[in-house]
Amino acid sequence: MKLKTEITRRDFVNGIGLSLAASVSPIDYLRSQGVDLDYYPPTLSGIRGNHPGSFDLAHKLAFSGSGFIDETEDLGEHYDLIVVGGGISGLSAAHFFKERTGKVPKILILDNHDDFGGHAKRNEFVVNGRTMLAYGGSQSLESPSYYEEVSKKLLLDLGIDVQKFYKAYDFDYFKNRKLEAGMYFNEATYGVSRIVKNVPSFRYDLDYKETIKPENIERVASQMPISDQSKKEFIKLFLDQTDFFPELSLEEKYYLLDNISYEDYLRKYHKTGEEVIALLHSLLWGLWGVGNDSIPAIGCWADGLPGFSGLGFTDNEEVSDEIIAQGNTMYDVDAVDESIRDSMSKNELSDEPYIFHFPDGNATIARLLVRKLIPNSIPGNTMEDIVTAKANYSMLDKPPEQDTNIRLNSTVVSTTNTKDGVEVVYAKEGALYRVHAKQCILACNNVIIPELCPQLPEKQKEALKYNVKVPLVWVQVAMKNWHMLAKNKVHTLQCPSNFYNSFYVDFPVSLGDYQFPQTFEDPVVFMMQHVPTRPNQGYTNREQYRLGRHDILKMTYQDYEDKLFDQLRGMFGSDFNEEDVAAITVNRWAHGYSYEYNNLFDAEYFGGEMPESRNDERYPHVIGRKPFGNIAIANSDALGSAYVDAAISQADRAVNELLS
Numbered sequence: 001m002k003l004k005t006e007i008t009r010r011d012f013v014n015g016i017g018l019s020l021a022a023s024v025s026p027i028d029y030l031r032s033q034g035v036d037l038d039y040y041p042p043t044l045s046g047i048r049g050n051h052p053g054s055f056d057l058a059h060k061l062a063f064s065g066s067g068f069i070d071e072t073e074d075l076g077e078h079y080d081l082i083v084v085g086g087g088i089s090g091l092s093a094a095h096f097f098k099e100r101t102g103k104v105p106k107i108l109i110l111d112n113h114d115d116f117g118g119h120a121k122r123n124e125f126v127v128n129g130r131t132m133l134a135y136g137g138s139q140s141l142e143s144p145s146y147y148e149e150v151s152k153k154l155l156l157d158l159g160i161d162v163q164k165f166y167k168a169y170d171f172d173y174f175k176n177r178k179l180e181a182g183m184y185f186n187e188a189t190y191g192v193s194r195i196v197k198n199v200p201s202f203r204y205d206l207d208y209k210e211t212i213k214p215e216n217i218e219r220v221a222s223q224m225p226i227s228d229q230s231k232k233e234f235i236k237l238f239l240d241q242t243d244f245f246p247e248l249s250l251e252e253k254y255y256l257l258d259n260i261s262y263e264d265y266l267r268k269y270h271k272t273g274e275e276v277i278a279l280l281h282s283l284l285w286g287l288w289g290v291g292n293d294s295i296p297a298i299g300c301w302a303d304g305l306p307g308f309s310g311l312g313f314t315d316n317e318e319v320s321d322e323i324i325a326q327g328n329t330m331y332d333v334d335a336v337d338e339s340i341r342d343s344m345s346k347n348e349l350s351d352e353p354y355i356f357h358f359p360d361g362n363a364t365i366a367r368l369l370v371r372k373l374i375p376n377s378i379p380g381n382t383m384e385d386i387v388t389a390k391a392n393y394s395m396l397d398k399p400p401e402q403d404t405n406i407r408l409n410s411t412v413v414s415t416t417n418t419k420d421g422v423e424v425v426y427a428k429e430g431a432l433y434r435v436h437a438k439q440c441i442l443a444c445n446n447v448i449i450p451e452l453c454p455q456l457p458e459k460q461k462e463a464l465k466y467n468v469k470v471p472l473v474w475v476q477v478a479m480k481n482w483h484m485l486a487k488n489k490v491h492t493l494q495c496p497s498n499f500y501n502s503f504y505v506d507f508p509v510s511l512g513d514y515q516f517p518q519t520f521e522d523p524v525v526f527m528m529q530h531v532p533t534r535p536n537q538g539y540t541n542r543e544q545y546r547l548g549r550h551d552i553l554k555m556t557y558q559d560y561e562d563k564l565f566d567q568l569r570g571m572f573g574s575d576f577n578e579e580d581v582a583a584i585t586v587n588r589w590a591h592g593y594s595y596e597y598n599n600l601f602d603a604e605y606f607g608g609e610m611p612e613s614r615n616d617e618r619y620p621h622v623i624g625r626k627p628f629g630n631i632a633i634a635n636s637d638a639l640g641s642a643y644v645d646a647a648i649s650q651a652d653r654a655v656n657e658l659l660s
Contacts, residue, residue, distance in 0.1 A: 039393045041115035042124040042360075047557050048136050049121065049474075049587040072425055072432040077399060079106045081658075082424050082437040084412045084452070086111030087118020088138070088362065088644060089635045090443030091369035092154060092651035094404060097441075098373065100659055107373075107404045108435060110426050112411040116396070117366035119589065124360075125478035127523035127582040133387070133514065134476040134506060134525045135361025136587035141644060143352050151648040158368040159383045162356050165509070169355040170516065173508035174491045177520075181207065181492035181504075183224075183279070184571050189497040190225040193570050200238060201283060201494060202304035214239055230275040237270060241310040244269045253311055257298035258599045262305065265297035270307055280305060282501040283494060285531035289470030289548075289593060290541050294533075296599050357507040359387055359514050362644055367391065373404045384512030415440055415452045417629035439630045439658045443651065445469065445591050446624055446637035456628055466605075466620035467637050468542040470593035471549040473530040475500070475564060478582040482520035484575045493571065499563045500528040503571070523582065528564060540601040549590045560586045593642035594635070595621075614639060625650070627657045 081097050083090045086109045094107050115121065121136030144155065144162045155162070174180070182197035199220045200211040210216065217238050221231040245253050257265065263281070266272040281291045284303055288295050292305075301308045358364035367386055371378040377395040380386055396406040413432070414425040422440040426433055442449050447468065450461035485491060485505065492504035505526045510516045517524050532548030539547070561584060568576045597619075603610050611618055625638035632654035636646035 040390070041393075042122040042391075043126070044114075045125075045583045045585045047586050047588055048123070049119075049589045050553075050591065070432075072434045074434045077108070077435045079108045079435065079437040080439065081105060081107045082422065082435065082440045083107065083109045083443055084415065084424070084440065085109075085118065085443035085445075085635060086113070086116040086366075086406055086408070087443065087635070087647065088120050088366055088369070089647035089651045090118070090441070091116065091366055091373065092648045093441045093443055093634050093655055094373055095154070095369055096652055096655040097658070098404065100655065104403050108399075108437070109404070109406045110410045110412050110424070111406070111408055114409050116370060116406055116408065117363050119592065120362040120366045121587060122360040122363035122367070123476050123525075123585045123587070125476075125523070125525060125583050125585075127478050127480055130523055131388070132478055132517075132523055132525050133359040134478075134527070134585070135363055136474060136476070136585065137589060137592070138362035138644065139357065140354065140361065140507075141356035141365075142354065144356055144645075145352060147645040148649045148652075150652045151645045154648055155365075158365065158372065159381070160365070160368070161383065164383070164511075165356050168509050168511045169357070170508040170510065171355075173516070174505075175207075177486075178489055179485060179491040179505075180489060181205070181211075182490055182494075183220075184493045184495045184498070184503070185225050186495070186498055186567075186570050192225045193573070194223070194225055195488060195490060195493065195571065196220050196223045197490065199494070200306070205304075212238060224279075226275050226279075230273055233270070233272050233276045234279070237266070237272060237276065238306045239309075240270070240307075243310045243312060245311065250312060253313075254298055257301065257308075258296045259603075260297050261600060262292040262295050262297045262300035262307075264293075266307060272307075279496050281535065282496055282531075285501050285533065286472065286529050288541075288596075288598075289472060289531055289533070290544055290598075291533050291535045293535050294541050294544065294598070294600065299598075355507070355509075357509055359506075359509055359511060359516075365644065370396075370406065374402060374406070382512070387512045387514045412444070412452060415442065415631060417455065417631060422630045437630075439632070441632050441634050441651075441654045441658070443634040443654070446621070446633065446635055447591075449624075449633065453628065453631060460624055460626060460628070463620040463623035467595045467624070467640075468545045469591040469595055469637070470545055470642070471532055471552055471590050472592045473532075473552055473560070473589070474587040475528045475530070475560060476525055476585045476587065477528065477564070478523060478525050478584070480523055480580045480582050482517070482522065482524050484572050484577070484580065485524070485526075486520040487575045488572055495567070495571075498567055500530050500567055502529045503527070528567070530560075530563075541598050542595070542601065545595075552588055553590050557586055560584075594637045594640065594646070596640055596642060614641065625653075627654075630658070632657045 080101070081094070083094050090109055094109055098105055098107060119137030123134040123136050125132040125134070141162065144152070180197040182195050183199040185192065185194045185196070187193040198211050198216055200208065200217060202208070205211070217235050221234045224231060224234070245256065248256065263277050266277055281293070283305060284292060284295060284300065287303060288299070292300060301313065364386055367378055368383070370391070371386065374395060378386065378389050378391045380389045396408065399405050410426045410428045412424060412426045416423045421436060421438040424435050424437065424440060442452065446464050449464050450456060493502070495501050495503060503526060505524060508516045532551040534544045534547055564584070565578060597610060599610055606618060615622060617623070619640065621638055621640040625633040627633070634650045634654040636642055636650060638650040639646040
């Protein structure tokens with residue numbers, strides 16, 4: 001344990017997290033200790049995400065059953081709809097139900113966390129009198145023009161015009177400040193601590209056209225602390241135009257690459273050594289929750305990793321020296337062959353840049369939904385003014401004065417069909433309460449549903465349990481200034497063979513009254529990401545997720561901070577000053593992304609080949625989401641897709657099932 005020079009607010013909040021009683025949120029504990037603190041969860045630091053107290057009862061229910069549910073107090077509250085889960089899917093379900101019933105229904109939304117939004121969590125920091133916004137989970141609207149029509153309509157109904165991001169996002173922000181992206185090599189692995197800038201990585205990066213020029217690839221390879229042979233392999237991986245399968249059709253190549261891991265593909269066909277493989281291993285941790293040893297090669301192609309430019313997946317199979325000099329054709333997304341495009345997820349191939357990002361991520365979508373459901377809870381009426389508007393949490397739950405209520409810190413432990421509707425039991429501050437509704441939507445983690453609703457058919461319960469969500473940790477660090485980054489001239493770093501695999505400053509978006517920092521004297525927020533994996537040990541992805549969940553839950557805030565500071569010292573040396581750190585929020589998601597199928601591990605479930613349509617009746621998530629009496633099931637889990645579009649479309653489906 002490192003000695004502290006002073007006790008900060010974040011240390012205090014973390015300290016209470018270690019001794020919280022079950023079902024008591026951090027902010028309620030502070031109040032119980034006489035701390036004068038308004039109820040405003042976004043400003044809490046320390047451990048967030050699955051914060052202490054948010055998961056205790058759910059774990060107890062899953063591990064030991066419902067035997068502890070005995071004495072409950074009936075509140076005498078009756079609703080038209082109870083929604084379990086206050087994330088984007090649950091809030092969308094409430095909105096759709098309210099919109100489509102033809103009357104003003106009474107709705108109760110119950111959530112086990114101390115804030116609404118689910119993974120779309122808002123982090124706020126006040127540094128030197130300036131409020132800095134960040135996100136604790138769901139990051140951006142990815143390829144919104146490809147969304148389902150119901151999702152597009154909801155965004156419009158909420159007042160979101162995605163075209164405004166083309167002005168809100170400052171495309172030249174980092175370039176104008178001479179800040180670059182790169183890769184950090186640590187001394188423990190590479191014998192030296194070094195940052196190499198302009199290393200090419202993803203074909204979707206906004207600066208890829210510069211980084212993939214042959215002269216740049218050769219330059220960055222020469223600076224890497226790796227062997228001469230590995231430097232040659234790295235260059236070849238980006239520039240090689242060899243078609244390893246000239247006798248195969250595009251569909252046959254696709255099938256082959258879907259049944260081999262990316263790392264095995266590199267070893268077998270590119271003859272790439274372990275040193276270069278290790279450089280790329282963790283690049284997709286934040287998307288897949290596992291390393292490239294457990295990701296199909298075609299998935300890595302779709303997500304922009306190198307090594308596929310000669311396979312004919314673009315229109316330009318024969319490439320002249322002149323074109324090669326201009327850039328590698330593997331990055332020409334517009335030219336992808338249609339037969340391959342049809343096989344890919346709509347979120348993997350898009351002509352749109354990755355810029356549709358509110359300053360607090362998709363927490364803004366949750367906040368817009370809450371403002372729509374409970375107008376007096378958040379002031380304003382536009383996508384611009386919502387950014388800096390402060391939510392009034394005291395207005396969320398005021399029955400019978402308002403028709404829609406959001407009850408936080410309320411862990412549902414039972415949902416039961418009755419002859420008149422549904423009975424729901426939830427725990428709050430150590431007590432159990434019973435409420436009633438005509439209908440119910442479970443918009444929560446689908447894997448807990450069999451415990452909440454044990455009357456479900458066994459086949460459906462087994463299907464729901466197939467879902468194992470991806471664990472991950474997003475750490476937001478608020479700094480008093482940019483001096484460390486200005487001196488090193490970087491804004492983003494990939495960090496192979498490190499505990500935190502990536503480092504980056506948030507998106508340069510200014511919207512409404514919120515302005516992204518303009519000078520190096522302004523405070524700034526950067527993020528570091530950790531994903532717990534078990535590479536090359538023979539585990540499936542779902543097994544790695546379960547083991548990783550245990551790993552991140554057993555770590556304390558101090559563990560995360562110690563590893564954070566050690567890595568920052570290695571990256572920036574004496575330019576990193578601990579005194580410049582204003583606050584740290586550890587967004588820990590033991591149950592993070594919805595489970596997305598992986599052909600390397602899931603094809604066996606279907607007898608060797610996964611169905612093409614995500615709505616195929618054979619998929620576990622489709623079997624699991626079937627309505628049961630007066631209960632319907634939503635959440636992005638119900639589509640096997642960890643995106644906002646999925647969360648909204650599944651809310652739409654669940655509401656339609658109840659109202660049909």
